[in-house]
Amino acid sequence: MVAFKLNDKPVQVDVPANAPLLFVLTNDLGVAGAKFGCGRSQCGSCTVLVDGDPVRACATPVSAAAGRSVTTLEGLRENGKPSRLQQAFIDEQAAQCGFCASGMIIQAQALLDRNPQPTENDVRSALNGNLCRCGAHNRIVRAVLRAAKEA
């Protein structure tokens, strides 16, 4: 049995301790935000916040989340509405397929939490480990800068 906080609510799951956190989130806890992309911490699409730090959930055993607080894309919503950062992604139409968006937004949230007024270079460097195949990079950077500006 592993217990942790998921998007501010306590959860308990009876799963193998070495099961990847990502699989537990998506298969056992009904989280849609974090996505499987590579299983090797190379693409960032599975990124979630664990106690505020961006973590690759595909390569993190669920046991590592025990007693901690896990935040996924859904958890960023504020009163059921998109957060400022999520709204900035919508306003900038910062996607084509949008598969990488969850990881991008989580990674960007981690950046904004520790650096609320990042430069464009700060954003690019914070997101450099998150892969986008559609070529939405510049829109994504604009969305993060927009959210920072509107803060």
Place this chain on the structure above:
Amino acid sequence: MTLTAEKGAPMKGPVLGRRRLLQAGGFLSLAFALPLGDVLAQTAAPARPPLPGSLQTNRMLNAWIRINADKTVTLLVGKVELGQGILTAVAQICADELDIDMARLKIIAGDTALTPNEGTTAGSFSMPNCAPAVRHASAEVRAILLDLASKSLNQPVTALTVADGTITGPGGAKTTYWDLVVGQALEREATGQSTPKAASAYRYTGKSVPRLDIPAKMTGEPIFVQEMRPEGLLHGYVVRPPTYRAKLASVDLSVGERMPGVVKVVRDGSFLAVLAGREEQAVAAGQALYAAAKWDVEKGLPGTDGMPEWLTSTKPARVIETRNTPRQGGDAPVKTVEATYYRPYHMHASIGTSSAIATMGADGVVTIQTHSQSVFETAEAISKMLKLPREKVRCQHVQGSGCYGHNMADDAAADAALLAVQMPGKPVRIQYTREQEHRWEPYGSAMVVKTKAGVDKDGNVLDWDFQIYSTPHGTRPGGNPGNLLSARYLAEPFQQPTPQNGGPPNYSADRNGIALYEFPGHRVLTHFITEMPLRVSSTRGLGAYGNVFAIESFIDELAHAAGADPVAYRLKFMKNERARDSIVKAAEAFGWDKWRKRDGRGRGIGFAQYKNTAGYCAVCLEVEVNKRNGRIRVLRAVASADSGHLVNPDGVVNQIEGGLIQSLSWTLKEEVKFDDTRVLSEDWASYPILTFAEVPPVDVVLIDRPGQPFLGTGEASQGPTGAALANAVFDATGVRFRRLPLTPDRVRAGLTA
């Protein structure tokens, strides 16, 4: 998939069953009641009038549009959302022609039991085929509704106005679409006689309406097939052989059966798979089975470095005269210039690995949720693979990670179906590992292009000779199980059919092989090789990327040889006005004429009209080349785009910009590596793609052509970008690079050679 165009509201679950749909719609007066499978019978009879776009082959109005009693409208289309924004664009058109608010629209796309069959969503065909069909169907339904209103209100049609489905006559008499349709059964074939609105009368069309699917994607509402988790789900894992043609000699199935959570191990010839209750259990059992299995492995691949030589020395199945226009008279050339170009294999490299869910119902129907681009033809191929009647397989499109062509979506659908029939009543989910997706997807084919030009004393082209050497670019399912990966490994295997090269006007290996420039003599030969060392299929642009890279590099070489400006030299041979416009607009926006050379920096241009029939696009790039380490930095990019009448300008910008960045990634970094037995590029470390730090600012200049046909855009910037990059690197270094990708090692070697 279904999409609800409620303002800003996230979409509900990604799949709406047929029954739920009917319930949601209440009384359906424009009834659409095609039974499962009958959609296939909707073929055009030759005597009937030609209709616009896909209406030609799906002629019933009620196949496209339903007016629902709950004051909504359902739009059904056969083209599917791949992240290219097609569903938003056709929703804009539908709402405009019907005079309704977009928020009233519900969209169902790509369901073999419900929607029109519009073939494959590919080749930049969605706007040319689907959009005119939606436009004319909507206009015609509006005319029918006005006719009904005229009778109901006892007023002539010309006296009526419509706003958001409410029809008003003189003196304020009103009725609505929803009132009018109650009790009417309107199963009508389109006549093609309706008159769509003038561009100036549109409310949505021509505006950058935000994409309908984006809010869900940014807030974590389930919308992708990868996110679906139906109750009672089993996870499947297919154990791929170590190499393409390896045979499974022996395996102890109990190795898998003993693993935790395993429900079933399936072996059918060399097809080996496992079903488990948990995803990580399926993966662990699959990997244990792989380790326990003995395979007969073949050798004989040409290897990464041997590929250019292999292409030019292998006997082609056909040598196709794609064009042969000999020069009529005139002097012999004073000089002949020759060059050879190479593009390697590329991956689609979707960020999310391919996935599908299949369930065999009590009625024996296998229902598959898939991100396939070709639900109808894939359903047919799967039904043949399973030896089931066609109507026993239903495919429903649900969005997936961007595919950029034929990736493993169809293989995942087939694998899920193969396992679902083993466990009737249980939904079976497949999602490949990264290694499986990287190593087994059908790549964009490697190509060699040999060019030769005879020029006059001023360096003008007299004779243009262009020879393409390529393996196939199309092995989509196409209703044939031999094109589904796992079907080839069954105990009774399906043979892969010999791929064909597509002919005019779209072509395949020779797509964009005919330069749009007008040369006195012009010959294009396509050496079409059907043998496939690596698995290949449609990858964004097919042969266009390699061919445009060669054409636009070579014309650049000729311009430099003639001492001419590359833009001016191109314009000399380009008579097509829209093409000229595209080149000039890109050059102006880039500041081509004002640009001043600095050490280590260069500029380059590339142009193509995709397929010579779709969108026009010119790309200018500025680069900086570090001559010491060979690194290329792209400093900025400017592109022009003429896609005809613009429906959603930001959608076009997004496609051009995204295609440009993806093409930079191909050109700078990408090459599938393989040795004599197997593919070695198995993850993002061994097959790197462009990252944030490497992406330049991109400026897109749109050229709108109101009233002109909609031209496809999705693949327009791939070719021009590759060439613009090589041209800019030449400008920066004086060295011409003809073999891709332009990795630091290759550039450094070229500069010191």
